[in-house]
Amino acid sequence: MWNPEIETLxxxxxxxxxxxxxxxxxERLYQRVSFYRQKFEAAGIKPExxxxxxxxxxxxxxxxxxxxxxxPFGLFAVSQEEVVRVHASSGTTGKMTVVGYTKNDIASxxxxxxxxxxxxxxxxxxxxxxxYGYGLFTGGLGMHYGVERVGATxxxxxxxxxxxxxxxxxxxxxxxxxxxxxxxxxxxxxxxxEEIRIEELPLRVGxxxxxxxxxxxxxxxxxxxxxxxxxxxxxxxxxxPGVASECLVQEGLxxxxxxxxxxxxxxxxxxxxxxxxxxxxxxxxxxxEALPLIRYRTRDISxxxxxxxxxxxxxxxxHRVMGRTDxxxxxxxxxxxxxxxESVLLEIGETEPHYxxxxxxxxxLDDLEIWVEVSERIFSxxxxxxxxxxxxxxxEILSTLGVTAKVKLVEPKTIxxxxxxxxRIVDRREVYQS
Amino acid sequence: MKVKQISVFLxxxxxxxxxxxxxxxxxxxxxxxxxxxxxxxxxxxxxxxNAPEKASQxxxxxxxxxxxxxxxxxxxxxHPGGLAEILEIMENSQVNIEYxxxxxxxxxxxxxxxxxxxxxxxxxxILAKAGIRLLDGAEVYD
Numbered sequence: 181m182w183n184p185e186i187e188t189l190x191x192x193x194x195x196x197x198x199x200x201x202x203x204x205x206x207e208r209l210y211q212r213v214s215f216y217r218q219k220f221e222a223a224g225i226k227p228e229x230x231x232x233x234x235x236x237x238x239x240x241x242x243x244x245x246x247x248x249x250x251x252p253f254g255l256f257a258v259s260q261e262e263v264v265r266v267h268a269s270s271g272t273t274g275k276m277t278v279v280g281y282t283k284n285d286i287a288s289x290x291x292x293x294x295x296x297x298x299x300x301x302x303x304x305x306x307x308x309x310x311x312y313g314y315g316l317f318t319g320g321l322g323m324h325y326g327v328e329r330v331g332a333t334x335x336x337x338x339x340x341x342x343x344x345x346x347x348x349x350x351x352x353x354x355x356x357x358x359x360x361x362x363x364x365x366x367x368x369x370x371x372x373x374e375e376i377r378i379e380e381l382p383l384r385v386g387x388x389x390x391x392x393x394x395x396x397x398x399x400x401x402x403x404x405x406x407x408x409x410x411x412x413x414x415x416x417x418x419x420x421p422g423v424a425s426e427c428l429v430q431e432g433l434x435x436x437x438x439x440x441x442x443x444x445x446x447x448x449x450x451x452x453x454x455x456x457x458x459x460x461x462x463x464x465x466x467x468x469e470a471l472p473l474i475r476y477r478t479r480d481i482s483x484x485x486x487x488x489x490x491x492x493x494x495x496x497x498x499h500r501v502m503g504r505t506d507x508x509x510x511x512x513x514x515x516x517x518x519x520x521x522e523s524v525l526l527e528i529g530e531t532e533p534h535y536x537x538x539x540x541x542x543x544x545l546d547d548l549e550i551w552v553e554v555s556e557r558i559f560s561x562x563x564x565x566x567x568x569x570x571x572x573x574x575x576e577i578l579s580t581l582g583v584t585a586k587v588k589l590v591e592p593k594t595i596x597x598x599x600x601x602x603x604r605i606v607d608r609r610e611v612y613q614s
Numbered sequence: 615m616k617v618k619q620i621s622v623f624l625x626x627x628x629x630x631x632x633x634x635x636x637x638x639x640x641x642x643x644x645x646x647x648x649x650x651x652x653x654x655x656x657x658x659x660x661x662x663x664n665a666p667e668k669a670s671q672x673x674x675x676x677x678x679x680x681x682x683x684x685x686x687x688x689x690x691x692x693h694p695g696g697l698a699e700i701l702e703i704m705e706n707s708q709v710n711i712e713y714x715x716x717x718x719x720x721x722x723x724x725x726x727x728x729x730x731x732x733x734x735x736x737x738x739x740i741l742a743k744a745g746i747r748l749l750d751g752a753e754v755y756d
Contacts, residue, residue, distance in 0.1 A: 591677070592677050
């Protein structure tokens with residue numbers, strides 16, 4: 181355990197700590213962020229009204245569109261001089277969701293990430309191969325700072341280049357792997373091709389996140405790589421990876437509750453649900469300086485386990501993510517909203533496109549195929565021009581969303597419609613099955 | 615001298631071409647010439663029929679995506695080098711050919727070739743000047 185004192189803090193003390201931090205955060209936001217001040221005032225909330233943890237329910241929610249409306253830095257609670265880092269993830273339309281960190285935020289992030297690593301028993305004697313992407317995506321750098329905090333050795337290889345990943349894993353004797361679960365399976369497959377017995381390498385534990393995965397997939401990873409596979413959870417709006425992590429008991433993900441208050445709500449009514457009931461995860465940041473969001477609606481569906489874990493940690497556990505309340509897809513770790521693809525098609529065809537996204541997993545990697553109905557507007561009787569159209573759509577999708585897709589032109593009215601509305605997504609991956 | 619052609623978008627799956635042919639047949643429309651350009655995913659069926667407007671309507675009602683284009687139909691001299699002669703005329707005047715296909719007419723005065731060109735009027739003018747016979751709509755449709 182990385183921080184036994186905090187991680188096993190009795191619940192009463194933990195809740196007292198949460199209350200103090202929540203009140204401080206609300207006070208600070210009230211003073212510094214006009215968006216929140218207006219929101220609190222509209223809801224009739226004064227900071228001093230927050231007396232207990234239960235009072236959080238009186239606070240308004242924050243959504244992804246609030247971040248978009250205040251793009252890029254409008255919700256920051258500190259001046260730019262204090263911001264030492266930004267990250268970004270894809271938004272529902274053209275604009276990205278931008279998040280910022282102060283020096284203290286980076287330290288908190290390293291701390292919560294260190295706890296994640298501690299959940300898998302990582303110490304300074306370990307070598308951690310980080311195959312999450314580095315860059316605006318929080319996966320690579322978030323993990324990186326956590327590993328350094330623990331004092332283990334970072335192998336910052338970033339994503340891709342399977343052959344080199346395997347070579348380094350073998351030569352450096354990596355003991356820990358961090359990447360998306362689908363990439364872990366892809367590595368296992370690559371090892372088979374290279375005739376490397378990956379299950380016999382020193383690798384013993386893996387931290388997998390950034391995309392939903394099933395228990396079945398966990399078993400497959402554990403068997404093929406000969407490791408313990410742990411599910412980790414996070415999102416850039418809250419901090420990045422490090423929000424919650426499974427311990428070796430593998431019965432839910434411990435949430436770092438001294439940094440983030442968790443709630444599960446009914447996505448339709450907004451009512452808070454009791455432990456054990458399935459709903460939308462909502463987080464409130466209570467230690468963040470640059471971007472402390474209040475009751476941020478994640479759109480992820482999960483539940484909170486009642487009772488404590490046998491590992492001794494007192495922090496509550498969430499179930500692995502069981503679905504989404506919106507139509508967001510995660511493709512090779514990249515968040516993709518159908519609305520983004522729609523905007524790309526709109527720009528090209530200048531008219532409302534009929535399309536369908538077919539997501540599948542081929543050889544353990546996600547495969548996105550976009551079927552576009554050919555309307556008279558975009559039809560040309562020259563093969564060359566139609567092929568150029570396909571290439572153009574593919575190129576635009578890659579540059580705006582950062583994912584490669586296959587484009588298939590199909591005849592009109594061939595995409596199934598229900599009640600006049602086309603079914604936009606066919607996901608054959610079964611990622612949300614337990 | 616411009617002749618109407620209908621181009622239909624077809625997905626590369628079995629039975630699509632047959633369906634177009636059947637639909638036209640059921641409505642008493644006669645296909646005078648056709649060609650298919652295809653890739654692994656889709657094909658473009660180009661048709662010259664005796665009743666272009668009616669054919670468009672029938673196919674649109676059946677949800678096909680199509681476009682109407684104008685092409686020229688040239689009677690190519692029936693001897694070796696006949697086609698080369700015509701292509702040379704077009705090249706000299708920088709007429710770009712998008713695509714072309716041949717079809718067998720009912721008269722046997724030579725091969726009949728369909729040209730889709732960028733500069734339609736220019737092509738008509740220079741070919742006529744060179745004494746090349748172009749078929750008009752009535753001749754092609756009937």
